[in-house]
Amino acid sequence: MNEHQPAEPARVQTPNIGAHPVVSSRLDPATSFSSDGTELPDRAGVGLKPEHFHEIVATKPTIGFFEIHAENYLVPGGAFHHFLTQIRTQYPLSIHGVGLSIGGEGPLDRVHLQALRGLLDRYEPQSFSEHLAWSSHNDIFLNDLLPIPYDQRTLDRVCQHVDEVQNVLGRPMLLENPATYVAFAESTLSETAFIGEIVRRTGCGLLLDVNNIYVSCSNHGRDPIRYLSELPLSAVGEIHLAGFNRETDSLGAPLLIDSHASRVDEAVWSLFDHTVATIGPKPVLIEWDNDVPPLATLIAEAQRAEGIMNRHRVNQAVARQS
C-alpha cells in the first residue's frame, strides 16, 4: 500500500500523450462502457502503480480501467497527481480506500473522509469502494485489514458508518468481503448474512473479492460455491482477483494468506469462472500490490479474465439464439 517513492530517482522527461487509446472489447463493443461513462465497464482493469506511470502514458495499453488506493493520492501535488490526471482522461477509474476503518469501534475519521471527498471530486471516478474491516483505533493506524465479529452490535455500527460514508461522499459505495484468518466466539451471524444485511440496510453495492472468498472459505472450512450463493449477488459492482500464499495452521490444515504478491491461483480462476457463469461479466480488477511485476504481466492476467468473460458472453449469445 505504501508507494510514495518513484521507481527511479533520476530525472525523466514527461512523455507526450496524443491520440485517444483503444479501449474496446473485441467481442461486444456495446458493453465496453456504460452509455454515460458513470459506471466501470464490464471489462478487466489493473491496479495503477507508480512503476508503470511512464509506460502507460507512452504506450496507452488496452485496459478496461485502472484502480488506485485512495490514501496514496491524498498528497498536495507532484508526480502521482500529474500522471493520474493524464491517465484519468483516457481510462475509467476506480478509487479503492484502504484506511477508512469502517469496522472500527470509534467514529469514522471525519478529516480523512473529507479528504476522500476532495479526491473523488477531483477525479470523478466511476466507483468508490472500501473494506469490511477495521484498521484504526484511538487515532492509531495499523495498516492491516483486521476482522470484526458478526453480531448485531457490530452490524449496527458498520451500517451507521456505511451510511455516513455514502452521505459525505454523496454517492453509493461498494463494500468488499474480507479475507480472514480467525473467527470470533461472539459472532451470531454468518459472514454472508452479515454482508447481506449491510447491503439491504444501506443500499451499498458489493465489491466481490473472489480471492478473499477462496482464502476465507479455505481458512474456515467453508464451501466457496455455497458462500457465493448466499451473497446478495445482484449488488455486485466490481470483482477483485489476486494471488495468495499457502501456509498451514497448527494442525497442518491449509492457512491461505491474502498477499497480493503473485499471479491469481488456478482455484481462484475456477471460482471466478463460476461467478461469471452465475452473474455475468462485471468490472474485474487484477490486484497485485507487493513485488509488483512488469505491466505486461498485469495485462496478461487481465486478458485472461477478459477471456473468461468473453467466453461466457459467447455462450449466452449462443444460448439465446438456439
Next chain:
Amino acid sequence: MTIHDVWMQTLLDPGQPCPPGVTTWNGSDPAQRFTVYRNNVMVSLINAIADTFPVVEQLVGTDFFRAMAWIFVQAHPPRSPQLVHYGQEFPEFIAAFPPAAELPYLPDLARLERAYVAAFHAADAEPMAAAAWQALLATPEQLTTVQFRFQPSLRVLRSEYAIASLWAVHQADSGLSLGALDPGCAENAWVIRRDWCVGILTMPGPDTSLLVALQAGQPFGVAVADTLSAAPDFDIGRFFELLFVEQLITGVVS
C-alpha cells in the same frame, strides 16, 4: 478495555498473549493464526519506513534497519492512514538510538530522505513568468525590497556531515564510490523537484545562507548585502542562474 483496545495492544507487542474470544473452525491454535495479523502489521509498517529511508537502510544493513524500524514502529505507530507522512519522528529516533551512535551522520541523512519524499509530493507551482521578471529587473530600486516566493517542493538542509554525497553514492547506477568520501565533511543539500522527479544538489555555504534568508521572507537587498559582507567574493550571478535554471522562484510577495 474494548476488543479493539486489546487487539491493538496485542498487535503491537509480541509479548502479549492472543486476545480472548478468537476461535478457529478446526480447533487449531488461535494464537498461531492471530500471528498472521501481527506479522502483517509489523511487516507492512516496517516496509513503509524502508520505502522512505532506503539509504539509511543501505548504510546500516537490512537486518539492523528492520530491527531498528520495528522498535520505532512500536514506539511511534502511524497516526494517519496516509502513510506518506509516516516516519517524521524517525530521524530524532535514530539520534537517540544508542546502537546507531557509531554513524553520527545517520539522523541528518534520514532528514534528507524525509525531505526527498516531502518534495516529491509537494504542491505544484508555476515558475515566475518572464514578463514579471522583466518588470522587476526594469526597476532596480524595487528589486532591493522584493520578497520572493519559492517552489513549495524546495527544501534546504545544512549538515555537519556529507549527507548529499552519501545520498548520491547510494543511488542505483550512480557510478560513485564510497571510498573517496569523507562523511565528516559538512554539506548543504538543496532538495529540488523538476519534471516530477527530485534531485539533490550540494551547494556552497553563502548560496545556502542567502536562499534560507530569502525563503524566510527577507527583502532581496538586505539578504544579498548580508551575504556579501560575510562572503565578499560571493558569486551572485551563479546563484541567480541556478534559481532560473531550476525555476525555483514562483513569484514575489505583493
